[in-house]
Amino acid sequence: MADVDEGRYIGQRVRMVRRRRGMTQQMLADRAGLSRGAIAKYETGERPVDSRRVLLDLAAALGVTIGDLTGHDQEKLNPATANFHSAVPELETVLWTRGNITDSAPSKSLDELARMARHATKLRHDCDYETLGPMLVPMLTDSYRHVHDAPAGVAGERAWDVFGTIAYGVASALRARGYHALAWNVAQEVERAAERSGEAAQVAAAAFGQGQIMLSRPGALRASLTTTMGAAEKIAPEAHTRGEIETLGMLHLQASITTATLGGDPEPYFAEAAEQAARLERADADTSTARNESFGSANVTLWRMSSAIERREPDRVLELAPQVRADDLPNEGRKAQYFVEIGRAHGMRKRHEEAMYSILRAESIAPQHVRGLSPVRELVGHMMRTARRDLTTGPLGKLAERVGALEAPGSARG
Known part of the structure; x- marks a missing residue:
């Protein structure tokens, strides 16, 4: 020993x-x-x-x-994520100035920014922060420039929608790497974008991001629950597109883990999330760039596993695990988290060898995330x-x- x-x-x-x-x-x-x-x-x-x-x-x-x-x-x-961390000071500058930085490079078009945002989302979901880091400053800077110059009407709303999606991705990446205060500042910009774009999916994304960040502060758990469920109640009647349903479902998943952390019963939120996942196949076409493609039935099961870990119910985790395959999960980050939760459950049961091999599987999938x-x-x-x-x-x-x-x-x- x-x-x-x-x-x-x-x-x-x-x-x-x-x-x-x-x-x-x-x-x-x-x-x-x-x-x-x-x-x-x-x-x-x-x-x-x-x-x-x-x-x-x-x-x-x-x-x-x-x-x-x-x-x-x-x-x-x-050093494995140096590119991400070295981008953070410049991200602060972009936020302080709202994009008014000394950069003479020509701005990308909104269509180009929307494509970059989709690629950045994939990198974030796959936990490749080293590749993602250098993309964040130019994307956020250019999206700020578009909203500064945005005309009234539909064109302006689209600029705010793209800006909101990029800002949400930046906030999520910062939170995942431990920059909670800075992530909160960016999440406030997502909320501003939601108000300007009028998109329900952006409202949900803003609240989800804020709720996740608040989970990092001891006194903010009840506010996290209030924020996420307030947004869920607001957008539920108008959630018909795939992106709206995805982001609504994630609000219920966020509420479930917050409730579990508070010592309550998360099951009602899981039941609602499962209902939203069942709606995805018949969802309408998207009107917003805001999406959360991690959401689905398999991800609901994974969040149930995470909730059981929080409630110190390792047997429940190991009972849920066979109900979903890692390959059913939508990205590398989720697949890695599946094996992390199994490893933690084995660890709670003092099954050290099983725990070690589960963590090793997780690490092989998303090393930057797991380490x-x-x-x-x-x-x-x-x-x-x-x-x-x-x-x-x-x-x-x-x-x-x-x-x-x-x-x-x-x-x-x-």
Whole structure:
């Protein structure tokens, strides 16, 4: 068994911040609504922080963000996604200036931007952030220029629609890489685009993006639910096109995971999402560029698995898994997440070998995504401290290095 002080895990940062705050384990336990024994196990790595709710409670009690505990500062230095992270400062500039930057390159047409947005969406869904990063600044800049010059009427509405789709993609990518505050600023622009374009799918996309971002802040869970369900109720009567139904269905899926995190029953939201998925085949043609092609019956099952993980129901995850094949899922990111959830379920059941091979399958599908997931790092690090030595010195040890569960030699300990 590996030394419990080895590796990098959330409990280390909890201990470091707690000590710097001058708090005892009991004080932290009281503030987070946990037992002192649980805090001790998290801090020594004996127990992984494998629940979003626990992570949020710890962050709130310590007065920090989730990123402070999961190590977003180290993720930004990851060479595998350097192209994405290096684009972020310029993205901030584009947002501050609303596209009025010193760039003399001719703007792409709206048709060209719409095609680029579809390609960027595929890259994002397939978790190829390294290729996606350099595309974001020119797309967002050009789309800003089109809305600045947009005429009244249908032509102007289309410019805002394309802008909203591009801004939504930028916000989603930033959130996925841990830039929650900046993602929120872009999500506000998606909401502005929804108002100007008048498209129901854009309204849903804006609310979905905002709801996902709010899940990263301890005090925003109920606001996340209110935002997503308020938009769902608003657009439900007019949701007839494929994009509208997709984005409406995703609002219900977002509500399900928020409800599970709050400790409630997510099933009513899953039932509504399943109903929307059944409507897709007879949907009308799209009027907006806003889509969420991840949505469908297979994705509903995957979100059920994620909800069961949040509720710490590993047997339910493993019961749901055979109901969908990875190949039924629409993109590489979703396929990888399917195996991540199976791996986490096996990890909760202390089936280390099965957990390791599931995570390895996920990593082979979407390495940039899987290697950056804090739940994967927590699981792999925990297995390194508790699994058989033949696993820790073999493929598990190599996996731990790739996902950052091991500290670099000479790094400071909390």
